[in-house]
Amino acid sequence: MTLHRSTRSTRRSPRRPIAWSALLAMLLALLFAGLGAPVPLASADEPADGAVSIAIDESTAVVTDDSGFRIALSVTNGTDAPLEAGTMTLATNTGHVFMSRTDIQDWAQGDSGIPAVDVLGTAEVPRIDAGATASVAIDVPADDAVLQSFTSWGPKPLLLSLSSGGAVVARAHTFLTRSQDGLNGEQTPAMxxxxxxxxxxxxxxxxxxxxxxxxxxxxxxxxxxxxxxxxxxxxxxxxxxxxxxxxxxxxxxxxxxxxxxxxxxxxxxxxxxxxxxxxxxxxxxxxxxxxxxxxxxxxxxxxxxxxxxxxxxxxxxxxxxxxxxxxxxxxxxxxxxxxxxxxxxxxxxxxxxxxxxxxxxxxxxxxxxxxxxxxxxxxxxxxxxxxxxxxxxxxxxxxxxxxxxADGERTEAGRLARxxxxxxxxxxxxxxxxxxxxxxxxxxxxxxxxxxxxxxxxxxxxxxxxxxxxxxxxxxxxxxxxxxxxxxxxxxLAAERSDALRQALDSLAAVDATVTRLSSSILVDEGSAAAAQSEQNAAIPDQRHEDLSGWIDALHTACGEFALHALADDDALRERMLAGAQDLSSRLLGAVTIMPLETMTVLSETATMPVSVRNDLPYAIAVDVSSITDSSQIVTSRQAGVTVPSGGEAQVTFTIRVVASGSATAHLSLQDRDGATFGAGRSTTITSSLRISDMSGFVIIVIAVALGLLGLWRQFHRKKDPDE
Incomplete structure (x- = not known):
């Protein structure tokens, strides 16, 4: 059942003479028409760009018989010229009853013809420079004639109108709501x-x-x-x-x-x-x-x-x-x-x-x-x-x-009033x-x-x-x-959000896979860790933990926690959690490093190249080091395995073979036990100045001398032509 109330658009207070009310209504109608306004009116989607706008900073949304009414406003001059001093007028229509959702929405958007003829108050607005803002407030006491003239409860239209230079330069549409307190009439059940x-x-x-x-x-x-x-x-x-x-x-x-x-x-x-x-x-x-x-x-x-x-x-x-x-x-x-x-x-x-x-x-x-x-x-x-x-x-x-x-709903106070x-x-x-x-x-x-x-x-x-x-x-x-x-x-679900989620899932899956890879193809069990500790570098203190599987589980737990929060409905949170997960992954793989190498000079056909690997993980590792040169004249052995204790270093040796003098770059990389590369690589330059300093050089010299002597012998013993 719909509650029907009076639909008269205007209501005159018995405390005012009829002639005065009629004259006031006529003047306000002309004022609000804004004929010949020299400044564009503000709208909700362009509050301060080329227009004068009114923003509601504070408003008495619920009006009772003893509450009075207060509204505080900010007036912004978004034009490129000063706005002369003017008057802010606050008006309502005490007799209006909103009959439909369209009716109340039209008012909020400034599309309604409801006349706001009951003036609650005015305030002087000072001169406002271009781009500047001024504050103004209107206080209406509880015993004001207009506030006392409300006979029905409910939402009422409230119009804010700024006039300057004889014309209306800005409006804002909002509401005040008269409560049932202090009014005679049937009290309907609360919703x-x-x-x-x-x-x-x-x-x-x-x-x-x-x-x-x-x-x-x-x-x-x-x-x-x-x-x-x-x-x-x-x-x-x-x-x-x-x-x-x-x-x-x-x-x-x-x-x-x-x-x-x-x-x-x-x-x-x-x-x-x-x-x-x-x-x-x-x-x-x-x-x-x-x-x-x-x-x-x-x-x-x-x-x-x-x-x-x-x-x-x-x-x-x-x-x-x-x-x-x-x-x-x-x-x-x-x-x-x-x-x-x-x-x-x-x-x-x-x-x-x-x-x-x-x-x-x-x-x-x-x-x-x-x-x-x-x-x-x-x-x-x-x-x-x-x-x-x-x-x-x-x-x-x-x-x-x-x-x-909805020009009155650009601020929190305006939205709460609505x-x-x-x-x-x-x-x-x-x-x-x-x-x-x-x-x-x-x-x-x-x-x-x-x-x-x-x-x-x-x-x-x-x-x-x-x-x-x-x-x-x-x-x-x-x-x-x-x-x-x-x-x-x-x-x-928007396509861009769906794509973002799938990308996040792929990134998170890669991080979790890193932990699995670390467990299965890089870390070694406690026995191997002990062997590495004692055989390769006994001076390094034992930093092993008793439960490798427990640490791996903790890593998976951390990855899962990051992922769970990353998959909430919050873009900023997702980015933070993704960054945290990816940082964990990179730090895990980055904890195993090849130590810097110096440039090598080779003076013979063969030499050795020592390479040190450091492990900053809390457990021992067993990995391979790969070496590839960019020259066929200077090459190294391709791969060497190494077991490194936690918090320690271990060294492997590569063989260098030289065919001719020159230089080459050796590219070193870490590989897990499945042959997949990880971590940061290293490069070093190998320079060769080949000398004859071994048995192979001596053999070459002997052969060269023998060939020379053979040539001389043939020159003296060959049969000459008659013409010679």
Whole structure:
């Protein structure tokens, strides 16, 4: 049932003479027409480029009988000429009732003909130089005649108009919402609203100290990433304490990385792993090769990690209770970059998630009145409860204007004013229908913004804040076939994001493969390590660790942790984790090096070239050194094997063979036991000045002398011609 209210566009206060009101209305109409305005008006998509713009810095979004009204503004002159001093006028229409979504949206975009004839106040605006900004505020007391003339509650149009030089040079359209407090009339039931905020570590970074320890052989560290900004966690804790109704859906990996406890109402998939993208990519083998298995982001893994986090951040006295409470939290799969398609819902259900949150793309609000954000969808793996966010309110709460031309929504204050007005409008659409809307914040929503939003909701008498449990207990908006019709057919994963994910998977798989290669083809077992230690360089202290396999497992764990966080729905986080994984890989292979060689001079046909290999890994290695020259006149033996203890050096010897004098470059490289090259190579120059200093040279001389004597003998004993 729709609540009908008076639709008269103007309403005259009995406290003002009729003639004066008519004259004022006429003057304001001429003023707002802006005939012959010499300066272009501002729009939302070009607030300061060639136009004068009005930005809302502060606004009383909810007006009660004793609140009064305040608005603070910034006026920017985006033109190339000074703007003369003018007047800012604040006006509304106390009698107007928005009858449709189109009606309220048109006003926000400046496309509505609603006359704003009730002036709330004015303020003088000083002269503004080109490119400069001026601040102005208008304060309206609670006993103002216009504020007192409101007889109905709900959203009202609010027009800001700047006049200068006899013309209107800028406008902005926003809202004030009169609450039910202090008004006579029927009090309709409040509409339920659940506000959920994901708590994830979007500022997470690689823990360099933990990685350094790992490369030194420390296999006891449990995490190789850090939560990042600890002040954010403290602000989140203060926010949740101030607003118990705000529902925190926490990443258990984030909770585990904090030194102090953070209250959560539910847990999501570990590391905010992007399940919707996983389903859209549909390549489980690629994820497994990258080091991420399905067991890493399942509902069971989330519960276990949450219990562990609670134990770590609780006192000994209540650690057990805290862990039990954390393990009992509802596991909720939060939407990623893609939509919750049937395939994605099936994957989530297979991983133990009976509840998912869809923060976009999973409702039909455009075709009817808003509804309870709960939909039950049957999948091949079982029924999944989808908690679907209301698009318009969620977008505003996340800092998105309803359209580019909504000129009052360029700032947080303007968007919050629209949020309040829009929620009131939704309640008025069907005031006696029980509904519970879901609003989802972003993982990187500033706690200050979330605090301002929650304060406004708490002041809104037409809204009742509910928790996730209440929303889950509510009657579903759609089930069965009706619910199937709401499930998106396409994941909506942008091609560039899909490509970025595949590239990330390839990079992560290469890193994990490096660890496997290190284990199988470079490192040697403890027996070989001991032999290398004692036989090749007994002076080097024994730095071996007892459990080589444990260290390899720790390396795989680090790679998997980087990969899990890299596959969340956050581009900046992905880049940091990829960089950390690739750095680990390069440092592992770069820990085995060929020591620098000096230029060699060879004075005979054969010589030897010693090559030293250093191993900075915590375990011994057995590798080959390859040598190839760029000349066929000066060559070396091709390959030599070497076993090097941890933290030590070992030497191999190559044979040089010279055929002629000259120079050549020997290119040295490391090869694993499978013959694949790794690490950085070395080059050295070999110069030869060949001397006759051995038996082969003597033989050559003897032969040359014999041939010379034979020639002389033939010259004296040959038969001469008669003519000679």
């Amino acid at each position: 339920g609203i659940t506000v959920a905020m994901p708590l994830t570590g979007t500022a997470r970074s690689v823990d360099e100290d933990a990685v350094d320890g790992l490369l030194d052989g420390d296999e006891q560290t449990t995490s190789y990433t850090a939560a990042g900004d600890t002040q954010t966690a403290q602000r989140q804790a203060a926010l949740l304490e101030a607003h118990p109704g705000l529902q925190a859906v926490a990443d258990p990996a984030y909770l585990a990385s904090l030194s102090t406890p953070l209250q959560a109402d539910a847990v999501m998939q570990p590391a905010d792993f992007d399940i919707t993208a996983y389903a859209a990519i549909d390549d489980a083998d690629a994820y497994a090769a990258a080091g991420v298995g399905t067991e890493d982001w399942s509902a069971d893994a989330a519960a276990t990690l949450a219990a562990s986090a609670s134990t770590n951040t609780s006192t000994n006295a209540n650690a057990g209770d805290a862990a039990a409470d954390a393990a009992d939290l509802t596991a909720v799969a939060w939407q990623g970059a893609g939509r919750w398609t049937s395939q994605a819902l099936t994957v989530a259900r297979q991983q133990g998630y009976e509840v998912v949150i869809a923060d976009g793309g999973f409702n039909d609000d455009g075709s009817g009145t808003v509804h309870t954000g709960k939909i039950e969808v049957d999948t091949d793996a079982g029924t999944v409860t989808v908690l679907s966010a209301q698009d318009v309110l969620t977008g505003l709460a996340r800092g998105r204007a309803t359209s580019e031309s 949020f309040v007005a829009q929620s009131a409008f939704y309640q008025m659409e069907q005031p006696y229908t029980a509904r519970n809307l879901l609003v989802c914040l972003d993982a990187d929503t500033d706690p200050k913004t979330a605090d301002a939003l929650m304060r406004l909701i708490e002041q809104s008498s037409w809204l009742q804040i509910t928790d996730l449990g209440t929303l889950l207990d509510a009657d579903a908006y759609a089930t069965g076939t009706d619910a199937d019709l709401l499930v998106p057919d396409d994941a909506g």
